[in-house]
Every structure is written in structure tokens, then in C-alpha cells.
Amino acid sequence: MTYRIIVGALTGIVVSGALVTGTMAADYKIVDGTIPQSLTGKAGDPVQGKKTAVNRKKGNCLACHVMPIPEEQFHGEVGPDLGESGSNYSAAELRMRLVDPKVLNPDTIMPAFLVPGKTAVLKKFAGKTILSPQDVExxxxxLTTLKGSYSK
Ligand code: HEC
Incomplete structure (x- = not known):
């Protein structure tokens, strides 16, 4: 099945499976619980990705995960340690987790970063995605660089 994401400020109704960005739409296809294709067609930037992951207003991954980022304090332990994500998962599997982890586990508390309406958010964020498709990439x-060489 193909889903369309339109990301950003959205005034209309979000059809199920739609990812909503200002002017931008991204299609994604779920294949066996993975999203094999890049959302943007542009290679992700791991340095920027680390910043976005740590940013409390963006990924905020540290709220729930230990990550190999010793310079940041207070890593949560609600979710698994992400230090070996790159060994444990392919990019296609990781992309699925970030776009909409509820496809894999409907009960997860991990936010759906690209599908609005699946995660409880403040009213002013209703209908908006937490991250952009490029943020996810x-x-x-x-994450694919995290191969477990780090130890706390
Ligand atoms: C509110 C808590 C929460 C936040 C925030 C969160 N996650 Fe998760 N995440 C979880 C939980 C809980 C799991 C365990 C699997 C499940 O619930 O389906 C998980 C699972 C994962 C997995 C699979 C790990 C494994 O070993 O199975 C990855 C990868 C992941 N998260 C990445 C991220 C990234 C990257 C971010 C930030 C962009 C993030 N998560 C933000 C709670 C969270």
C-alpha cells in the first residue's frame, strides 16, 4: 500500500495514512513492515540526524532511549538502548520505526514521527508531523552508524 505524507502546517483533513509538510508531500510504501525507499530521494546526513535526534523539540529520542551520546545527560530507559541500531536493523526497518512504529506494534508509546494524529500532542500541533521527511532520513x-562500539 502506498501512503502519502504532506508535512507541515495543514488545514485540511488528513486521510488515513497521509503524512502531512507545508508544500511538500512524500509517498511511502510499506513492504513487509519496512519502508525500503528513501522518503526524499536525498541521502540522509548522519551529523544532522544526531542533532535532530537529541533535540528535545524534535526527535527527543533520549527521553526514552539510551544512545551513545555521553555529552548529553538523562537518557531514558523506557525503550531499548539504541547503541547497536545499525547492526540490528536495516535502514528500511529504521525508517518504518520512525515514520509509524504503530504499524509494527499498535501499543507502542513511541511516537509516530511522520503520521499526524497517531500520537497524543498539544492541540496546537494537531494535524502536524513531529519531524519532516528529511529529518527522518x-x-x-x-542510526545506521551505531554499531555498538560504544560502551557507557
Ligand atoms: C516516548 C518514548 C519514545 C520516544 C520519544 C522514542 N522512542 Fe523509540 N522506542 C520506544 C519504545 C518503548 C520502543 C520499544 C519497541 C516498541 O515499543 O514497539 C522503541 C523502539 C525503538 C527502536 C527499535 C529498537 C530495538 O532494539 O528494538 C528504534 C530504532 C527506536 N525506537 C528509535 C527511536 C528514535 C531514533 C527516536 C527519536 C527520533 C525514538 N525512538 C523516540 C519509545 C520511544
Whole structure:
């Protein structure tokens, strides 16, 4: 099945499976619980991805995950340690987790970063995605570099 994401400020109704960005739409196809194709066609930037992942107003991954980022304090432990994500998962699997982890586990508390309406958010963010498609590509690129060489 192909889904369309339109990201950003959205005034209209979001059809199920639609990803909503200002002027931008991205199609994605779920294949066996993965999203094999890049959302943007542009390679992700792992350095930017790390910044977006840590940013409390963006990925905020540290709220729930330990990551190999010792310079940041207070790593959450609600979710698994992400230090070996790049060994454990392909980019296609990681992309699925970030776009909409509820496809894999309907009960997860991990936010759906690109599908509005699946995660409880403040009213002013209703209908907006937490990340842009390029943010997701950047974080996927960063996670694929995590191969477990780090130890806390
Ligand atoms: C509110 C808590 C929360 C936040 C925020 C969150 N996650 Fe998760 N994440 C989880 C939980 C819980 C799981 C365990 C699997 C499940 O619930 O389906 C998980 C699973 C994962 C997995 C699979 C790991 C494994 O070993 O199975 C990856 C990869 C992941 N998250 C990446 C991220 C990234 C990257 C971010 C930030 C962009 C993020 N998560 C933000 C809660 C969170």
C-alpha cells in the first residue's frame, strides 16, 4: 500500500495514512513492515540526524532511549538502548520505526514521527508531523552508524 505524507502546517483533513509538510508531500510504501525507499530521494546526513535526534523539540529520542551520546545527560530507559541500531536493523526497518512504529506494534508509546494524529500532542500541533521527511532520513542515516562500539 502506498501512503502519502504532506508535512507541515495543514488545514485540511488528513486521510488515513497521509503524512502531512507545508508544500511538500512524500509517498511511502510499506513492504513487509519496512519502508525500503528513501522518503526524499536525498541521502540522509548522519551529523544532522544526531542533532535532530537529541533535540528535545524534535526527535527527543533520549527521553526514552539510551544512545551513545555521553555529552548529553538523562537518557531514558523506557525503550531499548539504541547503541547497536545499525547492526540490528536495516535502514528500511529504521525508517518504518520512525515514520509509524504503530504499524509494527499498535501499543507502542513511541511516537509516530511522520503520521499526524497517531500520537497524543498539544492541540496546537494537531494535524502536524513531529519531524519532516528529511529529518527522518537524517536520523536513519545516523542510526545506521551505531554499531555498538560504544560502551557507557
Ligand atoms: C516516548 C518514548 C519514545 C520516544 C520519544 C522514542 N522512542 Fe523509540 N522506542 C520506544 C519504545 C518503548 C520502543 C520499544 C519497541 C516498541 O515499543 O514497539 C522503541 C523502539 C525503538 C527502536 C527499535 C529498537 C530495538 O532494539 O528494538 C528504534 C530504532 C527506536 N525506537 C528509535 C527511536 C528514535 C531514533 C527516536 C527519536 C527520533 C525514538 N525512538 C523516540 C519509545 C520511544
Amino acid at each position: 537524517d536520523i536513519v542515516a545516523y
